[in-house]
Amino acid sequence: MNPVTGVGERPSEHSAFGAHGSVLVINSGSSSVKYQLVNPVGGEAIASGLVERIGEDDGIVSHTFAGNTTRRTGAVSDHGAALRLVLGLFDEVGPDLEEAHVVAVGHRVVHGGAVFSEPALVDEAVEHAIEEISPLAPLHNPANLRGIQVARELLPDVPHVAVFDTAFFSTLPTAASTYALDRVVAAEHGVRRYGFHGTSHQYVSGKVARVLGRRLGDLNQIVLHLGNGASASAVRGGVAVETSMGLTPLEGLVMGTRTGDIDPAVIFHLHRNAGMSVDEIDELLNRRSGLKGLSGENDLREIHRLVAEGDDDARGALDVYVHRLRKYIGAYYAVLGRVDVVTFTAGVGENDDIVRALACEGLQNLGIAIDPARNEGRKKQPTIISPDWAPTLVMVVPTNEELAIARQAVALVEG
Known part of the structure; x- marks a missing residue:
């Protein structure tokens, strides 16, 4: 197909759940949880949803599956309550997560600091490292970490993977990543250019090459x-x-x-x-x-x-x-x-x-x-x-x- 009129990759021949299962992707914010159940082979979102206003009395939950959106309103006390609501909606309106054969839970983490240059299989050491990096992203990393902790409690039998916004930019040359700040102060406090939206930049630059052949x-x-x-x-x-x-x-x-x-x-x-x-x-x-x-x-x-x-x-x-x-x-x-x-x-x-x-x-x-x-x-x-x-x-x-x-x-x- 001519890319001028819109080029897509060849549709997947796999079922909605994919031949190799699905991945539950979670983006946990300070007052929200956004999620998608994704077929990583075909690329389609099987289900998706959003929990908003966590910690408030007027929380809003929306869950979309098979073209239908289910909405709930009411108090959502914390991230644990939010993710329990999400799992309940999967049970209630689908898709069934066991039938979807969830092979991993992927978590967006905003800041990987100088520690994470690639995705990491989450364990206690990784959680601790994310917490240690939190001063670099005080508005984001604590919420990302809380989402990981709660999801691991609720889905203990599935591997959890942290994917970092900053990882794609860990390749920046020293001349590009270095601020002209006193080098001792910069080193002591981790001051450098890290970059963000790296997952998007990596995906899009790779997609361009595939589309153009x-x-x-x-x-x-x-x-x-x-x-x-x-x-x-x-x-x-x-x-x-x-x-x-x-x-x-x-x-x-x-x-x-x-x-x-x-x-x-x-x-x-x-x-x-x-x-x-x-x-x-x-x-x-x-x-x-x-x-x-x-x-x-x-x-x-x-x-x-x-x-x-x-x-x-x-x-x-x-x-x-x-x-x-x-x-x-x-x-x-x-x-x-x-x-x-x-x-x-x-x-x-x-x-x-x-x-x-x-x-x-x-x-x-x-x-x-x-x-x-x-x-x-x-x-x-x-x-x-x-x-x-x-x-x-x-x-x-x-x-x-x-x-x-x-x-x-x-x-x-x-x-």
Whole structure:
């Protein structure tokens, strides 16, 4: 099939549960648990769901299987209660987990620090290591760890695998991962660029090669993961050599509520002159900035609507957003020396043709351009959106982090 019109991999000939069983993928957040039961061979999600507002009286649970969604509301006291609800829904409305032959439970863990450069089979030592790394991701790792602990209690007979967002970027060259900070202080406190969204960047860069029928080792790629959180990567021959996020997911591109790159002296300025505490500044930079801070909205659909109505703040926010994107594309072109493919992925990257067009505007001299007709609309399949004459392909490739986690879990368990 022509990739211009959307290229998919050949459908699986296996049953829904797959010839080799299924994987339950769990993403445990501070107040939510997102999950999917995945066929790692065919790639389809057999069932999926979300528990929200954990610890509150108005919790919401949704579970989707066979095209039907079951919803529950009520108090969900903690992650243990959340996962018990999830397992109860599998028993009540399906699919039966025993019939699904769950061969592994894959857990997303945001930060692997310098300890984990690949998935890890969870035991007490791995749990302890994740806890030790938690100061690097205090908003994420403790919740990820609690999800692992509860799931191991409830599903003790299935291997559990931790898959780390930072692992793909453990290959960064020293020049890319090192901040120009006092080296003794940096070493003592683990300060370096770790990168995030690595599961997505790895999946998408590999998918590009498969879709194009090219050897991954022959391709230089820029991957733009654009969602409420956003990151860019430079991938040479399947190996990450640069990425925009750093010690934390705050650095880099402009995001829904995060500043991205900012002069660190802004922190001192706000503390000294605005009387803001460290926690208040943390809240400002992570939750009240980015598109939301500039326009009052963190959803680009709303920003486009406001731009169309002549809202100057929304126009300014969009300009800042795409300016940062273009800057990173140019920087990573310089890092790689040659770029074969630029790929957009995640919620904004897959669905927002305006952002895609603006991000590549003015880059024709680098061989990067977009065909307006090919770019139009949302893309549910891998699609080439660049014109035939452009030496660099521009693509949209939907990400699938759950499938990537499932496949990494199976690969580790089956050795």
